[in-house]
Amino acid sequence: MRIRASLLVLLFACAKHATPVVATTPAPAAPAASAETYNPEPPALRLPLTVLPTHYAVDLHLDPNQATFAGAIDIDVDVKEPTRVIWLHAKELTIKSAKLGDAALEARPAKNELLPLVAGAAIPAGKARVHVEYQGKISDRETDGIFRQKSGDDWYAFTQFESMDARRAFPCFDEPSFKVPWQLTIHAPKGTVAFANTQVAGQTPGEDGGTIFRFNETRPLPSYLVAFAVGPIDAVDAGKTRGGVPLRILVPRGRGDEAAYAAKVTREIVDTLEEYFGVPFPYEKLDSIFIPRTVGFGAMENPGLITYTEGIILAKAGEDSIRRQRRYAMVAAHEIAHHWFGDLVTLAWWNDVWLNEAFASWAENRVMELWKPEWDQGAERVNDRSNALAADSLLSARQIRQPIESINDIANAFDGITYQKGAAVISMFELWAGKDKFQKGVHRYIARHAWKNATSEDFLTALGEEVGPELPAAFKTFLEQPGAPVVRAELKCDRTAKLALTQSRYLPPGAEAKPQLWQIPVCVRSSAGRACTLLKEETGELPLEASCKGLKLFPNADAAGYYVTELVGDLRAKIFADARALPLGEQLGLLADVTMLVDNGSLPAGDALSLLARLEPARNRHLTRASLGGFRQSGLLQTIRQDAVPDAMRGQWAKYIQKLFGAKARELGLAPKPGEDEDVRLLRPLVIAVVGGDGEDKAIIAEARRLALKWIDDKTAISPDLTTAVLILAARHGDAALYDKLLAGARAAKQLHERGEYLEALAAFRDPELIKRNHAIVLSDEFDIREVGALAFGGLGGNTNEAMREANWAWFKENYDAYVARLPEPSRGYTIRAAGGFCDEEHRKDVEAFFADKVKGIRGGPRTLKAVLERIGSCARLRAAQQPSVLAFLKKL
Secondary structure, three states: OOOOHHHHHHHOOOOOOOOOOOOOOOOOOOOOOOOOOOOOOOOOOOOOEEEEEEEEEEEEEEOOOOOEEEEEEEEEEEEEOEEEEEEEOOOOOEEEEEOOEEEEEEEEEOOOOOOEEEEEEEEEEEEEEEEEEEEEEEEEOOOEEEEEEEEOOOEEEEEEOOOHHHHHHEEEEOOOOEEEEEEEEEEEOOOOEEEOOOOEEEEOOOOHHHHEEOOOOOOOOHHHHOOEEEEEEEEEEEEOOOOEEEEEEEEEEHHHHHHHHHHHHHHHHHHHHHHHHHOOOOOOOOOEEEOOOOOOOOOOOOOEEEEEEEEHHHOHOOOOOOHHHHHHHHHHHHHHHHHOEEOOOEOOOOOHHHHHHHHHHHHHHHHHHOOOOHHHOOOHHHHHHHHHHHHHHOOOOOOOOOOOOOHHHHHHOOOHHHHHHHHHHHHHHHHHHHHHHHHHHHHHHHHHHOOEOOOOHHHHHHHHHOOOHHHHHHHHHHOOOOOOOEEEEEEEEEOOOEEEEEEEEEEOOOOOOOOOOOEEEEEEEEOEEEEEEEOOEEEEEEEEEOOOOOOEHHHHHHHOOOOEEEEEOOHHHHHHHHHOOOOOHHHHHHHHHHHHHHHOOOOOHHHHHHHHHOOOOHHHHHHHHHHEEEEOOOHHHHHHHHOOOOOHHHHHHHHHHHHHHHHHHHOOOOOOOOOOHHHHHHHHHHHHHHHHOOOOOHHHHHHHHHHHHHHHHHOOOOOOOHHHHHHHHHHHOOOOOHHHHHHHHHOOOOOHHHHHHHHHOOOOOHHHHHHHHHHHOOOOOOOOOOHHHHHHHHHHOOOOOOHHHHHHHHHHHHHHHHHHHOOOOOHHHHHHHHHHHHOOHHHHHHHHHHHOOOHHHHHOOHHHHHHHHHHHHHHHHHHHHHHHHHHHHHOOO
């Protein structure tokens, strides 16, 4: 599952008010055969292994127009030892009856989403079949379990079961280690079709003109990977794999033309992954289906039926953008890669979720490098490393392979540490070991564990057998402890050059921690060649076999090492002076390291701003994006502007932004030119947004307003690659007249994508009175709450001033309960992060007090709050340390 989103993106995906959630309430069952009182003790976290599933057969009556469904499930089980109780998971299900063979089971209510089926006498060891009939809910607010949404005038039903929501659809053993075949039968109403993980084995007439779809039995699957959908769905042919597996894009009725790009490139992505993994696509089909809105995820790797948020997979031809197309390709590469890592081989328990998500995140970058090298140039790999280092910088950061001690730990496992740090560590060891040997280790792992579950130990064992015995132990030092290392590098010149290395944990300003050691693959690229060492102790040396005279080097070759490089002495001056001569990936890596060192006070911010000017980031879209920060990206300018530039100095800050990007913005203008390459078209919105925003360029702002007003009536007035940037820029400097026109456009828009453009622009207004109007919309029923989350937090963003942020925080606290009551459950944790923009001790205490009791009811809330509070405190200390350096730099402009 992909959960790579900024706060606004995540809050944008909220949900409609619905009936409050109720606990599982089994209906009265037949009296137990024995009058003996039996009260089994519920398991604490994981199900006992006394009863194991071997096969499921599910029969569902599913109508997307209804808020409930009826189901029956047969579970073939292997009873390992005599027991009176079979423990299953169930949530929001009403149990009508339960039997073991012909004998009745009593379905008792239990806490923590556990359903005990109690027998009247001991169930003997051996094979048996459990049959349960039940009813459940089809939510129109949540996007977990079975849920329904509208597209146009039609209702559609979808599923999302990762990590613990298959239990909303059927009582089952809802843990990943229980991996067995499933057979699904779905009764769909007239005018609809059903899709699932496998092909339809047969279909027969159902009630009232409906259809009964019986699907082929699946290969072994854990419950969280089971998936199905029902609705008036059209299928677009996307070809076949080399082995003949059919590919389709599933779309809302009548919108097949919007799947053109996905249908064109999906086969190419599958081909690339088959070549890398050395195993043909392992399932009988691959359907990719839309979901209008998702909450907390953008796509899900269900084998044979990948789900995508509609905006990722569908676009009208005249409104499609390069950015959208590339986003689909990246997400598709991630989700399809899961069909080998996660689906074919599945984690045994959630402490190894990194085996799924980190590897798929690594694979999406590998696919881009192999399939479209001109797109990427290795930049996404370096970006993932940079973002992981930022997430890993706090004392509250967790380790990649985190012990799971509660449901909160499972919720917290799907974060940047799992996805991006995990991917960065994989990349580091791949390049250190050699790509060929690493690939052979991956092949060995897949072959050994296909159709089964596996652990970190299994993966590292397979790699070690190909690469060498040092790899598993070194890899574990990054898996099994939190934090990121700093490697201090100093050039020593005796007879020959050598690099003196020292490692320690990266710490936020003012923080202290116990000493830690990693086994760090340090590779240096120099004019004398490439040299590597495994830094196991606190200090070490790396001989370079060359004279210091004229030697040029970078202490993190290809920026592949997962560590912050701190350049010591003359080495820093030399590398800073010649930074533009570095390969692009190393320029990006240097910029990320500098950002981290500014962020903890190790490097004066003024020195970093001088370096950035020498790099001239406007010449390259990757450098520009890394400088600015934003979606999935931390950036030097974002860090300094938000933390160390007071409102009184915004004019001088604007001069600096103009120096960096102004000439490029004016050169490119606000309209594409004939013959431009895609890199230029992707660079334009970045420089236009920053020069018109922080750079306060009046001409660009005026042109953005003119184009925005024109676009409201003519959607061809702005290039699709530039629409969002122009609308947000116009709104950021907009007045009530523009607000009214954009709001009217949002009200009239029929398609989600178009309405989303309007609403995102409304969230960018900075006029306090217009922000109040946004708040009123959030608490009204005018728009689906899943679409207007950004309107709740526009005044808390980094582009606002202190007074606006304070006013928005006051509204947030006053209306928190009313707002949160309307949100889907997964979104509630993100509201805590809305307070993360503060940068002073007074607000840190206020945030802590406000959320103290509220986090108890939010899955993963305690850890999220801890991280937010630490960030606010670190920011306050950083501001005190770095603001003088920033002010001194800006005053010289």
